[in-house]
Amino acid sequence: MSQVNILGFAGSLRQASYNRAALRAAQELLPKGASLEVVDLAPIPFFNEDLEAKGMPEAVLEFRQKIAAADALLIATPEYNYSLPPVLKNALDWASRGADSPLVGKTVGIMSASTGMFGGARAQYHLRQVCVRLNVLPLNQPEMFITFAARKFDEDGKLTDDRTRSHLARLLQALVVQVRQ
Numbered sequence: 001m002s003q004v005n006i007l008g009f010a011g012s013l014r015q016a017s018y019n020r021a022a023l024r025a026a027q028e029l030l031p032k033g034a035s036l037e038v039v040d041l042a043p044i045p046f047f048n049e050d051l052e053a054k055g056m057p058e059a060v061l062e063f064r065q066k067i068a069a070a071d072a073l074l075i076a077t078p079e080y081n082y083s084l085p086p087v088l089k090n091a092l093d094w095a096s097r098g099a100d101s102p103l104v105g106k107t108v109g110i111m112s113a114s115t116g117m118f119g120g121a122r123a124q125y126h127l128r129q130v131c132v133r134l135n136v137l138p139l140n141q142p143e144m145f146i147t148f149a150a151r152k153f154d155e156d157g158k159l160t161d162d163r164t165r166s167h168l169a170r171l172l173q174a175l176v177v178q179v180r181q
């Protein structure tokens with residue numbers, strides 16, 4: 001496989017989100033032959049089996065189709081109360097439904113950004129636990145925790161910390177290698 005198309009999403013709806021900013025940085029740091037489309041999870045409604053029974057909402061169908069079409073996923077998660085935020089879990093819950101879940105077997109890169117000293121590690125490990133049930137293939141290494149995020153991005157949301165940029169480039173490289181394998 002030459003071209004690797006990655007679909008990215010962040011578990012934050014915040015305009016100035018560091019996790020969304022990290023995905024924008026990833027778009028600048030992609031290895032050759034890779035692309036990264038970032039989707040917004042805001043249009044996805046709260047999961048409700050009654051809603052599902054009427055047919056999946058358009059925003060969910062679109063999200064699932066984009067996952068199906070991607071070679072890999074890149075998830076950037078904040079940490080909310082030591083776990084992944086509901087917006088991310090909700091989107092993954094919708095995508096997990098049915099025998100035709102587009103998540104199954106998909107390679108997933110994971111990173112987290114938090115304003116705290118652990119960089120969202122606890123959220124990330126909860127997410128990795130969820131990945132077992134989703135039957136995705138999370139990239140194990142390199143792990144990526146953007147600690148003290150407010151110091152690593154400028155006021156326009158640009159990732160300015162060189163070590164973090166290099167680390168993100170390594171993560172993307174490893175993700176692409178894993179997909180090609």
Ligand SMILES: Cc1cc2nc3c(=O)[nH]c(=O)nc-3n(C[C@H](O)[C@H](O)[C@H](O)COP(=O)(O)O)c2cc1C
Nearest residue numbers: 012014017018019020078079080081082114115116
């Ligand atoms: C409801 C809530 C709970 C949070 N809990 C944690 C936490 O447990 N650990 C942590 O490091 N940061 C926590 N934070 C701070 C977030 O890491 C910080 O707001 C981060 O910037 C959110 O990600 P975003 O910039 O992508 O929106 C919490 C923030 C919110 C809003």
